[in-house]
Amino acid sequence: MREKFIEFRNVSFRYGEEQPWVLENVSFEIYKDEWVAIIGHNGSGKSTIAKLMNGLLYPQQGEIIINGIQVTAETVWDVRKQVGMVFQNPDNQFVGTTVQDDVAFGMENRGVPREEMVRRIEEVLKAVRMEDYLLTEPHRLSGGQKQRIAIASVLAIKPQVLILDEATAMLDPRGRKEIMQTVSEIQERNEISLITITHDLQEVVQAERVIVMNKGHVWDEATPREVFAKKDELREIGLDVPFVAILADELKRNNMRLSNEPLNHEELLEELWTLHSKM
Amino acid sequence: MNSMMIIGQYVPGNSLVHRLDPRMKITIIFLFVIVVFFANNLASYSILTAFAIITTFITRIPLRFILKGLTPIWFLIVFTFVLHLIVTKEGTVLVEILGFKIYSGALIQGLAISLRFFLLILITSLLTLTTTPIEITDAIEDMLHGLKKIKFPVHELALMMSISLRFIPTLLQETDKISKAQASRGVDFRTGPIKERIKAIVPLLVPLFVSAFKRAEELAMAMEARGYQGGEGRTKLRQLKIKSSDLIVLLFFLAIVVGLFLTRSY
DSSP: OOOEEEEEEEEEEOSSTTSOOSEEEEEEEEETTOEEEEEOOTTSSHHHHHHHHTTSSOOSEEEEEETTEEOOTTTHHHHHHHEEEEOSOSGGGOOSSSHHHHHHHHHHHTTOOHHHHHHHHHHHHHHTTOGGGTTOOGGGSOHHHHHHHHHHHHHHTOOSEEEEESTTTTSOHHHHHHHHHHHHHHHHHSOOEEEEEESOGGGGTTOSEEEEEETTEEEEEEOHHHHHHOHHHHHHTTOOOOHHHHHHHHHHHTTOOOOSOOOSHHHHHHHHHTHHHHO | OTTTOOSTTOOOOOSHHHHSOHHHHHHHHHHHHHHHTTOOSHHHHHHHHHHHHHHHHHHTOOHHHHHHHHHHHHHHHHHHHHHHHHHOOOSOEEEEETTEEEEHHHHHHHHHHHHHHHHHHHHHHHHHHHSOHHHHHHHHHHHTGGGGGGTOOHHHHHHHHHHHHHHHHHHHHHHHHHHHHHHHTTOOSSSSOHHHHHHHHHHHHHHHHHHHHHHHHHHHHHHHHTTOOOSTTOOOSSOOOOOHHHHHHHHHHHHHHHHHHHHSOO
């Protein structure tokens, strides 16, 4: 049994008394060093979950336990030491005037000694492959590079969990690829739980587990492969099914016996060229 | 446009003046501004002028940058000079033009006051030419440190300044984007009577303000998520250190001040 790290117990949340519930009776668990993807269409409550985990919002009902501590106004600063977060807009989370100042910001807030800061800045910039940009100003960086710096800034404070709240939504395909690659490298190297929040099914492929949100409820909790198999239902709750999954579906309908639910082009290709030898 | 964007007047370089501690630069300039008013004869003015010119020379900043910084005040210098020529009536009459008598005292005083002006502007513009805005911010934060005792928000002020500096290029890029978007919808920023052109700025400013406020809100949230709780218990990555070269420069400057007080007439 893996160690529980984040636990939502019957959490309900709304932005105001008169407003509808954004989350209603949501419960789930996230374990140590696990990669979980939370997916849902706009307004499904997925971003609210991220803000609840970081104490930027508090639930009206239910409890959120992070590493044994309940998130309340008193414990919020302890919680934030363990939960790092990267937001959607690359520009609006860049605080420093240069890359090194921005990476230092979180450490400065926590009173990390200067020598330690310099050491960690070097270390985390290497981890996101931005070590050549130490003194670069934000307006000279691409969106993808800025997001990598945002990830580095979070890693510098050594959190136990990294939340990416639609961190790739505003990037071009290249930037998106950069971020996903950086993230999977970090997941492999460090002992850190990873929560990626997205509306793009293509991005959940690498995760170990997927939580599908719909209208403030947990709609499904399964592996990416199991989720991909429910194409029609996914489409009904407003998610775009990736091309590979649609293609695989059509092939099956035409009596091609694919043994596996392919997650990406490579897997589908593998299935297809070995198909004949299996028959 | 982005690669060339330089905030303020800063001209990158690696001269002695560039490397000087920004606090030291501000202190010296502050003293210089006071001391300039004590000069009252040829020798004392010569010392100050020599100091200013040698300092300018050491910075190795191309002359055109310095002159560009001085353009707005040429008028003021010339105006002061002319005013003195007309108003002051001391010494002997030098020439008489169209009934106006120009006195020798007026000429000397006019020259002295204009020179004083020129030196003040030259030295203060050297500060912004050789120091990055962020260094100036750091220096101000450090120098105002004592004011924290009377609850003056020194840290907050410095943070505000540094965040503004960081967002200037971002907002400029945004302005550019919005003005292109509005131009593509038919807003004309460049031609037509002044009144129309001023009106055309409204569809530029409104989206800019809306997005600036949205940015501010998101930035505040991101800062909080990264553990920002105000200035208490914070450490700093950027640190200012007084080097021995800073002290030597200060001593050199003090020697000049002493020289000035020895040569000025009482």
